[in-house]
Amino acid sequence: xxxxxxxxxxxxxxxxxxxxxLILSCPAGADDQGPGSxxxxxxxxxxxxxxxxxxxxxxxxxxxxxxxxxxxxATVKNEGTKDSGQIRLLVVGFDGLTVKSVQGxxxxxxxxxxxxxxxxxxxxxxNLAAGASKSYAVDATFDLSKTGKICLPVQTGDGKKTxxxxxxxxxxxxxxxxxxxxxxxxxxxxxTPVGPGGEELPKTGVGRDVxxxxxxxxxxxxxxxxxxxxSQRRPERRES
Numbered sequence: 001x002x003x004x005x006x007x008x009x010x011x012x013x014x015x016x017x018x019x020x021x022l023i024l025s026c027p028a029g030a031d032d033q034g035p036g037s038x039x040x041x042x043x044x045x046x047x048x049x050x051x052x053x054x055x056x057x058x059x060x061x062x063x064x065x066x067x068x069x070x071x072x073x074a075t076v077k078n079e080g081t082k083d084s085g086q087i088r089l090l091v092v093g094f095d096g097l098t099v100k101s102v103q104g105x106x107x108x109x110x111x112x113x114x115x116x117x118x119x120x121x122x123x124x125x126x127n128l129a130a131g132a133s134k135s136y137a138v139d140a141t142f143d144l145s146k147t148g149k150i151c152l153p154v155q156t157g158d159g160k161k162t163x164x165x166x167x168x169x170x171x172x173x174x175x176x177x178x179x180x181x182x183x184x185x186x187x188x189x190x191x192t193p194v195g196p197g198g199e200e201l202p203k204t205g206v207g208r209d210v211x212x213x214x215x216x217x218x219x220x221x222x223x224x225x226x227x228x229x230x231s232q233r234r235p236e237r238r239e240s
Contacts, residue, residue, distance in 0.1 A: 023236055033058030039188045040169030041152075045161040050082030050130070055089070055152040055166045061142075062182045068141040070185075074152055076125070077133040084128040086157030091138055092120035094168050096146030096191070103137040114136070117151070130153065144183055147172060147191045 003173040036056030047053060056075045063070045076089045092113070099119040108120035142148050151167035172191025177183055185191065222236055 017082070022176070033073060034060050036073070037187055038166060041164060041166035043163065044153075044165050045163055047080075047163040048082070048085070050080045051078065051163070052080035053078055053084060053087065053154040053164045055154060055164060057150065057152065057166065057187055059187050060219035061171055061185050061187075063142045063144060063185060064182050065144070065178065065180060068143060070142050072125070072138040072140055072150070072183050073135055074138050075133055076123075076128065076152070076154055078128040078130055081130050081180050082151045083130055084125070087128060087163070088155050088157055088159070089123040089125065089134075089136070090120060090151070090153045090155065092117045092137065092151040092153075092168075093140060093150040094118065094151065097148030097150055097171065098141050098143075099150070100141060102139075105136065130178040142171070144176065144178070144191070145193045146225050147193070159168065 035058075037059045038054055038056050041055060054077050058072065058073055061070050061072055067226060074089065074091050076087075078084045089105075090108070091099055091102050092108075094117050096102040102123060103123040105121040105123035108122055112118050125134060128134060140150075147170060149168035149170045151165065151169070153162050153166075155162045169188060170190050171185040171187055172189040173183060173185050174192045175191065176192060179210070
């Protein structure tokens with residue numbers, strides 16, 4: 001092989017290798033989840049003067065039909081004029097939607113979850129400045145043969161008061177596509193489970209808006225009614 005040809009081939013290999021590094025180094029872009037929505041949210045206990053906490057969820061998510069995995073962005077905001085002080089955001093899954101992890105947050109012990117929920121995480125926030133927001137990456141799975149809901153309460157740091165609660169609000173589709181690689185789900189839509197053969201499966205879930213909390217002596221009410229989260233319990237943190 002001539003010196004010139006060897007140089008050309010070597011140069012091509014370097015370019016190819018560099019391109020491969022660039023491709024492999026770029027993180028996979030998250031699915032476009034659309035703008036955040038506060039659908040299904042409502043104030044509960046009165047917040048301190050000047051503090052107004054709210055939450056948003058994506059308007060749409062995509063569920064991998066093979067792995068059942070999905071990603072959700074949960075955002076908490078302080079739309080008031082004063083700092084929030086210590087608060088916490090809870091991310092709780094119901095029925096077919098199971099929260100697997102929330103970045104920077106601690107799992108809630110099963111005994112502290114409200115009846116009807118299957119998973120939950122507590123995200124402590126030392127302070128949220130006026131006008132500021134904080135977003136959390138939520139990894140979850142969604143069993144498309146069921147309905148699924150998620151709930152985002154914003155509480156005082158000790159959990160005694162709930163300033164805001166979004167949900168339990170459903171994600172779902174009325175036009176399932178079981179043979180497609182992924183199924184898009186919309187916020188505020190009850191899922192219509194359909195099997196591979198196109199036959200509709202019976203909906204599952206708590207089937208009620210009020211979720212009694214046993215020993216906590218409180219209730220978690222669904223959208224449209226005044227709701228209270230369990231206020232006297234603090235989620236136990238798992239030891240790392």
